[in-house]
Amino acid sequence: MKVMANTLDRGFFMYQEEFEKKALEVLRSGWYVLGKEVSSFEEEFAEYVGCKHCVGLASGLDALWIAFRLLGIGAGDEVLVQGNTYIASVMGITMNGATPVFVEPDEYYNLDASRLEEKITERTRAVLAVHLYGQASNMEEIMEVAKRHNLRVVEDCAQSHGAKFDGRMTGTFGDIGCFSFYPSKNLGAFGDAGAIVTNDEKIAEDARIFRNYGSEKRYYNKVIGANSRLDEMQAGLLRVRLRHMEELETQKRGICERYLRELDGEKFLLPRIREGATHIWHQFVIRSDRRDELMKYLRDQDIGTLIHYPIPPHLSEAYRYLGFRKGDLPVTEKYADTVLSLPLFYGMTEEEQSYVIECMNRF
Numbered sequence: 001m002k003v004m005a006n007t008l009d010r011g012f013f014m015y016q017e018e019f020e021k022k023a024l025e026v027l028r029s030g031w032y033v034l035g036k037e038v039s040s041f042e043e044e045f046a047e048y049v050g051c052k053h054c055v056g057l058a059s060g061l062d063a064l065w066i067a068f069r070l071l072g073i074g075a076g077d078e079v080l081v082q083g084n085t086y087i088a089s090v091m092g093i094t095m096n097g098a099t100p101v102f103v104e105p106d107e108y109y110n111l112d113a114s115r116l117e118e119k120i121t122e123r124t125r126a127v128l129a130v131h132l133y134g135q136a137s138n139m140e141e142i143m144e145v146a147k148r149h150n151l152r153v154v155e156d157c158a159q160s161h162g163a164k165f166d167g168r169m170t171g172t173f174g175d176i177g178c179f180s181f182y183p184s185k186n187l188g189a190f191g192d193a194g195a196i197v198t199n200d201e202k203i204a205e206d207a208r209i210f211r212n213y214g215s216e217k218r219y220y221n222k223v224i225g226a227n228s229r230l231d232e233m234q235a236g237l238l239r240v241r242l243r244h245m246e247e248l249e250t251q252k253r254g255i256c257e258r259y260l261r262e263l264d265g266e267k268f269l270l271p272r273i274r275e276g277a278t279h280i281w282h283q284f285v286i287r288s289d290r291r292d293e294l295m296k297y298l299r300d301q302d303i304g305t306l307i308h309y310p311i312p313p314h315l316s317e318a319y320r321y322l323g324f325r326k327g328d329l330p331v332t333e334k335y336a337d338t339v340l341s342l343p344l345f346y347g348m349t350e351e352e353q354s355y356v357i358e359c360m361n362r363f
Contacts, residue, residue, distance in 0.1 A: 003343045003352045005304035008183050010347025011248075012190075015240060019190075022236045034212070034229055037236040042195070044242055048162075049169045051177065051197040053204035056230025057211055060158045060180020060194040064092025066228065067154050067176040067196055068126070070206050073098050077125040080151075082111040083312055083332030085130040089156050090313045092178070093128065100322070102314050104331040108274045109133055109285065109339075112331075113141035117149075126152040131160035131170045133308070134186065134282035135273065139165045139173040146174075154178060159282035161187040162249055166276050171197045181238055186252065186282055187245060193234040248346060249280055255348055256281045264361045269338075283308055287338040294363055295340060301359045306341045 012019060026037060038056050046054035057063050073079065075097035081089055083102040093100045101119050106112040109132045116127065127146050129137045137155075146153045153174030157163075160170040161179065171177020181193035198204050209216045214225025241248070256279075260270055269287040273279050285308065288294050295305050312332045314324040326333065343356055 001352070001355045002302040003304065003356055004345070005306045005341065005343050006184055006345045007347075008188070008345070010345060011188070011241075014347055015244060018240045019237055022240050023233065026233050026236045029232070032232045035232050037232040037239065038230050041230070041235040041239050041242070044239060045179075045195060046197060048242060048245070049171050049177070049197050051169075051172050052199045053201065054195050054197045055204055055207040055211065056235060057194040057196065057207075058228040058230065059192045060178060060182060061088045061091060062211075062226065062228040063178035063180070063194040063196045064088065064128075064154070064156060065095040066207065066210060066226065067178050068092055068096045068098065070203055070210065071126065071152050071154070071175060073125050073152070076123060078121060078123045079126045079128055080111075080116060080119055080124060081128040082130055082132070083314055083329040084109060084309070084335050085132060085156070085313065086158070086309055087313045087316060087318065088158070088180075089128060089130050090319065092154075092156075094319075098125070099123075100313070100319075102324075102329055102332070104329055105132075105335065106138070108135055108138075108272060108277075109335065110135065110137040110274075111142065113138045113145060116142070116145045120145075120149055120151075124149065124151060126154060127174075128154050128156060129174065130156040130158075131163055133271070133279075133285050134159050134163055135271075135279040136160060136163040136165035136170050136277040138274065138277070139168075139170075140276075143173055158182075158185065160280060161185060162245060163280045164278045172199070175200065176203060181234070186248065186280055187238065187241055189234040189238050191234055193230050193238065195230065251346060252281045252344065255344060255353055256284050258353055259284055259342065259357065262357045262361075267363065268360070281344065283341040284344045285339050285341050287335070288340060289338060291338050291340050297363055298359060301355075303356055303359055304343060307336075307339060308341050309339075310336055312336045 158180035214223035
C-alpha cells in the first residue's frame with residue numbers, strides 16, 4: 001500500500017459538486033476581483049473566528065508583512081518570535097526592516113512564554129506568536145508579558161484555523177491575526193490566499209486600502225500600498241469549505257486520536273496538548289532521535305513523511321547576516337533534527353491509518 005504524506009484531491013472530491021457549482025457561479029458572474037464572494041467570505045470568516053473584521057489578502061506571507069507594516073514596525077525595531085517556526089513568519093518581520101529576536105519553543109512546539117522577558121530590550125516593539133502545527137499557544141501568558149511591556153502582538157494562525165485557547169479562537173488575542181489559506185491548510189483554498197483579522201476598525205480599514213495599491217477610491221492613492229487581493233474564485237471556494245469546517249475538524253481529530261492511542265509511545269515522542277488549548281491537527285508531529293533512519297524505513301514501505309522544518313530560520317542561508325551559529329538555540333535545533341510529520345489528510349481511510357500505525361510500531 002502507498003500512503004502519501006498529504007494528498008489534496010481527496011478534500012476536493014468530498015465536496016466536488018459544491019466546489020464545481022461555486023466555480024461556475026464565479027466564472028459566470030463576470031466579476032473576478034473584490035466582489036461579493038470576497039466580502040461574503042470576509043464576513044463569514046470573521047464570524048467563524050469571533051472577530052469584528054476580516055480583510056482578504058493574496059497570501060499568508062502578505063498577511064504577516066502587511067500586519068507589521070500597518071503597526072508601524074520597521075527599521076531599528078525588534079520582534080520576538082519562536083525559533084522553530086516556518087521562515088515565512090520571520091520574513092514578515094524582516095521585509096519591514098525590523099529584526100527578529102528568536103525565543104526558544106516550549107514542549108508543545110510553540111513560543112515559550114517563560115523566556116520572553118529575558119529577550120526584551122528597549123528596541124522591542126512586538127511579539128509574533130505562532131500557533132504551530134495547529135495547537136494554540138499559551139496566549140494568556142504571552143498577552144500578560146506584552147501588556148506589561150507595552151508591546152504589540154501579532155498572531156501567525158497559518159496552521160491554526162479553528163484552534164482555541166481558553167475558549168477563544170486563535171487570531172483574536174493580539175492586535176492582528178494572520179491566516180494563510182494555502183491548499184494544504186485545514187481551511188485551504190485552491191491556490192494562494194490569505195487574510196488578517198482584527199477587532200480594530202482602523203487597522204481593518206487601513207488594510208483594505210493598503211491591499212489595493214493604497215487606494216481608497218480608484219486612482220486616488222492615500223499611501224504606497226501593495227497588490228494583495230484575495231480573488232473572487234478563491235474566496236468562493238473557501239466559502240464552500242468553511243461551511244464544512246466542523247466535520248472536517250472532527251475527521252482529522254479522529255485520525256490523530258487514533259495515532260495517539262495506537263502508536264508506540266515508548267518508541268516515539270508523541271505530541272502533547274496543552275491544558276486550556278485545543279489542537280486542530282494541521283500536522284501530526286512526532287519526535288525520534290533516529291528520525292532520518294525512520295524516514296527512510298517508512299519510505300521503503302511506501303509511506304510518505306515530511307519534516308516541519310529541517311533548517312530553523314536562524315541557521316538558514318537567508319538569515320546568515322544575523323550572525324547566528326549552530327548551538328545558539330539548542331531546543332530549536334534539537335526539534336529540527338528530530339521532528340517528523342506523519343501522513344494526515346482529509347479522506348484518509350482507516351486502512352491507510354492502520355498501515356501507517358503497523359509500520360511505525362514495527363520499526
